[in-house]
Amino acid sequence: VQLQASGGGLVQAGGSLRLSCAASGMTFSNYGMGWFRQAPGKEREFVAAINWSGSVTYYADSVKGRFSISRDNAKNTVYLQMNSLKPEDTAVYYCAARNALSVAVITSLFDYWGQGTLVTVSS
Secondary structure: OEEEEEOOEEEEOOOOEEEEEEEEOOOHHHOEEEEEEEOOOOOOEEEEEEOOOOOOEEEOOOOOOOEEEEEEOOOOEEEEEEOOOOHHHOEEEEEEEEOOOOOOOOHHHOOEEOOOEEEEEEO
């Protein structure tokens, strides 16, 4: 199983970015997916999660209303649309896959992790 995250970069506060995570080596539609982030000196934290079909999503309070998670099972890809970005959103963002159909928010419930993509939001 491989998860390849992309789409990070430098953006000004108030701007937008869309992260992508392409999966391979797995039956993508059998997996719940999630996005996590880790800022320098901090623990990895949950951002958003989506169930196998995309019908159920869940967000951290800190990003609710600004971020949107979606998936395209035909393309084996999960997305994170990030709007109204704030400097405190600066972190390495990781996608993760869980070999279960449902949503999860705890890192230990995910089986596979991507390499991370850096998002930097300037003030």
